[in-house]
Amino acid sequence: MASSVSPPSSRLARWREDHASQLSDLRRGLFRFARNRLSLLGLWIVVVMLGVAVTGSTWVPFPGDTLGDVHMDNRLQPPNATHWFGTDDAGRDVFTRVIVATRTSFQVGLIILGVAISIGVTLGAVAGYVGGTPNQIIMRLTDVMLTFPGIFLPMALAAALGRGMVPAMLALSVTWWPGYCRLVEAQMLKVREEDFVAGARAIGASQRRVIFRHILPNTLTAIVVKASMDFGFAVLALASLGFIGIGIQPPEPDWGSMIALGRRFMPGAWWISTFPGLFMFVMVLGFNLLGDGLRDLLDPNATVK
Amino acid sequence: MLLELRNLTKVFVARGRRQVRAVDDVSLAIPEGATFGLVGESGSGKSTLARMIPRLIEPTSGEIVYQGQNLCHFSEKQMRAVRQEIQIVFQNPFSSLNPRMTVRQLVGEPLQIHRKASGASLDRQVLSMLETVGLQPEQANRLPHEFSGGQRQRIGIARALILHPKLLILDEPTSALDVSVQAQVLNLLLDLQQRLGLTYLLITHDLGVVHYLCDRAALLYLGAVVEQGPINWIFQRPSHPYTRALLDDVPSVDPDQRMLERVSLEADSFSVHWGGTGCRFAPRCPARQVAACTTVEPPLGALAESEHRVACHLAHPLLAGESV
Numbered sequence: 001m002a003s004s005v006s007p008p009s010s011r012l013a014r015w016r017e018d019h020a021s022q023l024s025d026l027r028r029g030l031f032r033f034a035r036n037r038l039s040l041l042g043l044w045i046v047v048v049m050l051g052v053a054v055t056g057s058t059w060v061p062f063p064g065d066t067l068g069d070v071h072m073d074n075r076l077q078p079p080n081a082t083h084w085f086g087t088d089d090a091g092r093d094v095f096t097r098v099i100v101a102t103r104t105s106f107q108v109g110l111i112i113l114g115v116a117i118s119i120g121v122t123l124g125a126v127a128g129y130v131g132g133t134p135n136q137i138i139m140r141l142t143d144v145m146l147t148f149p150g151i152f153l154p155m156a157l158a159a160a161l162g163r164g165m166v167p168a169m170l171a172l173s174v175t176w177w178p179g180y181c182r183l184v185e186a187q188m189l190k191v192r193e194e195d196f197v198a199g200a201r202a203i204g205a206s207q208r209r210v211i212f213r214h215i216l217p218n219t220l221t222a223i224v225v226k227a228s229m230d231f232g233f234a235v236l237a238l239a240s241l242g243f244i245g246i247g248i249q250p251p252e253p254d255w256g257s258m259i260a261l262g263r264r265f266m267p268g269a270w271w272i273s274t275f276p277g278l279f280m281f282v283m284v285l286g287f288n289l290l291g292d293g294l295r296d297l298l299d300p301n302a303t304v305k
Numbered sequence: 306m307l308l309e310l311r312n313l314t315k316v317f318v319a320r321g322r323r324q325v326r327a328v329d330d331v332s333l334a335i336p337e338g339a340t341f342g343l344v345g346e347s348g349s350g351k352s353t354l355a356r357m358i359p360r361l362i363e364p365t366s367g368e369i370v371y372q373g374q375n376l377c378h379f380s381e382k383q384m385r386a387v388r389q390e391i392q393i394v395f396q397n398p399f400s401s402l403n404p405r406m407t408v409r410q411l412v413g414e415p416l417q418i419h420r421k422a423s424g425a426s427l428d429r430q431v432l433s434m435l436e437t438v439g440l441q442p443e444q445a446n447r448l449p450h451e452f453s454g455g456q457r458q459r460i461g462i463a464r465a466l467i468l469h470p471k472l473l474i475l476d477e478p479t480s481a482l483d484v485s486v487q488a489q490v491l492n493l494l495l496d497l498q499q500r501l502g503l504t505y506l507l508i509t510h511d512l513g514v515v516h517y518l519c520d521r522a523a524l525l526y527l528g529a530v531v532e533q534g535p536i537n538w539i540f541q542r543p544s545h546p547y548t549r550a551l552l553d554d555v556p557s558v559d560p561d562q563r564m565l566e567r568v569s570l571e572a573d574s575f576s577v578h579w580g581g582t583g584c585r586f587a588p589r590c591p592a593r594q595v596a597a598c599t600t601v602e603p604p605l606g607a608l609a610e611s612e613h614r615v616a617c618h619l620a621h622p623l624l625a626g627e628s629v
Contacts, residue, residue: 017446018446019446020446020447021407021446021447021448021451022407022448025448194400195395195396195397195400195401196400196401196402196403196404198356198361198393198395198401199393199395199401199402199403199461199464200403200414201361202359202361202388202392202393203388203392203414203415203418203464203465203468204385204386204388204389204415204418204419205414205418206385206418209418213403213406213414214403217403217405218403218404218405
């Protein structure tokens with residue numbers, strides 16, 4: 001019997017044929033990426049961390065320790081066979097808490113960047129393409145936002161919104177966009193002047209088409225690279241809020257609040273602060289290395305040197 | 306006339322409110338089916354003029370009359386329809402193609418935008434257009450950076466032609482290409498014109514190209530036309546010192562002609578200042594003679610052959626005498 005739908009293998013073959021150029025670009029990009037050991041290391045760190053974040057809560061030895069269990073008889077144990085990273089002042093397993101906090105960090109990081117990129121790209125695109133007064137308004141607002149030193153604005157906002165994960169997330173999300181806004185605006189200004197944009201207008205493309213098909217795709221590399229580097233810093237910012245006590249609240253685990261807690265027991269019970277700090281360090285490093293590698297991977301004009 | 310420009314002017318306001326008259330009171334007429342050459346060195350305003358015709362740059366004043374209609378009064382929506390008939394091939398094939406689109410997408414996009422075709426019929430048209438400009442259909446899925454300059458310019462030409470335009474504006478289509486490839490592209494353009502009945506506005510700084518392709522030409526200097534007319538008149542009786550200088554700079558393979566009274570321009574238009582009064586070419590003119598040159602701007606007057614016009618006091622001694 002003749003089938004009207006081509007079998008998947010031939011459809012795949014046809015897709016591969018239609019996208020041969022993109023695939024070969026991707027292969028070349030992967031080649032460049034793979035030749036750089038540091039970006040590979042970054043990729044590994046991120047993949048392992050992601051795996052830990054997704055599956056962590058199912059295999060940690062003491063899941064109850066993230067939900068409010070207290071074992072006062074077992075407090076401040078140094079690292080040993082049962083408690084690999086030791087226990088904290090309430091007898092909770094530090095390993096369990098560090099692992100589970102990885103998931104929270106990923107979730108929050110993703111949401112912060114998601115919101116920040118949506119706001120920043122939209123505003124930046126408008127500012128960059130329209131120019132004139134809208135540009136002035138948006139960019140001056142961006143400047144004002146960027147003048148606040150680092151964590152100060154999200155801190156004030158989070159404190160005003162109340163304690164907990166959601167306010168912290170919200171506060172970071174709405175203060176994280178200016179970097180993207182400025183990046184996209186600058187990129188738009190650059191790409192807008194390219195001949196192919198005039199070319200698109202010359203064949204009668206609408207403004208929407210010019211922006212979404214011709215300009216924004218060519219700013220994508222910069223956005224993706226910045227996002228991957230930013231991820232680590234978003235996690236860091238969340239931890240900072242936790243550290244000063246206005247982020248995620250115990251007993252829910254968070255690297256920042258764990259470090260803050262451990263501070264009181266330094267240097268004797270060094271493990272309480274050290275392990276969450278180490279995880280945070282590795283994660284930020286991983287995303288930064290990955291970001292560098294992605295820049296090589298995504299540039300369509302880069303050649304193999 | 307397919308296209309007429311009447312007193313077209315573009316003034317750019319630079320920082321500090323300094324005004325730059327990139328195109329200054331230019332009037333041209335291009336008959337249907339002709340190839341009109343617009344010649345000038347860099348900075349003469351030729352690209353600005355080219356981009357004003359489909360209103361990618363808004364003119365400051367003047368009229369763009371296309372098939373009897375003044376495009377300056379058209380709305381953005383009406384312009385989009387007109388842009389089907391007026392297409393541009395850009396100078397630099399390395400920057401005029403979106404690096405993230407395949408050839409198929411690039412060439413098919415105009416059809417999509419104007420809802421002329423979709424699906425299999427779009428595909429068919431794209432492939433046949435690729436063949437028309439001398440590209441392989443198998444290359445349709447490639448990205449621009451996989452092609453050489455000449456091939457990219459063919460993609461640009463295919464993209465411009467797929468809507469079956471009447472007027473093709475060629476903005477220095479060969480100046481970014483290797484010399485060996487230039488001839489191929491020029492021949493392709495000639496061939497296409499004959500087959501499709503196109504009208505060309507060819508913008509270039511290369512008089513050799515103009516001689517090879519054009520029926521008529523205008524020479525642009527600092528935004529204004531200094532000489533225009535049928536190509537034979539311009540090449541046989543160049544009447545403006547600027548034209549003469551440019552012609553003398555065209556390398557000749559005829560050894561007898563080589564050393565004959567060559568006039569060369571040394572400075573370029575950026576390094577010599579024209580104050581705004583008198584002839585704009587006077588500061589560089591190798592033949593400056595009369596007082597009027599620095600005081601009165603010479604009008605673009607007709608010579609004995611009325612289609613041949615030139616803006617030079619020396620070519621119109623009577624006019625100059627009267628106005629001094």
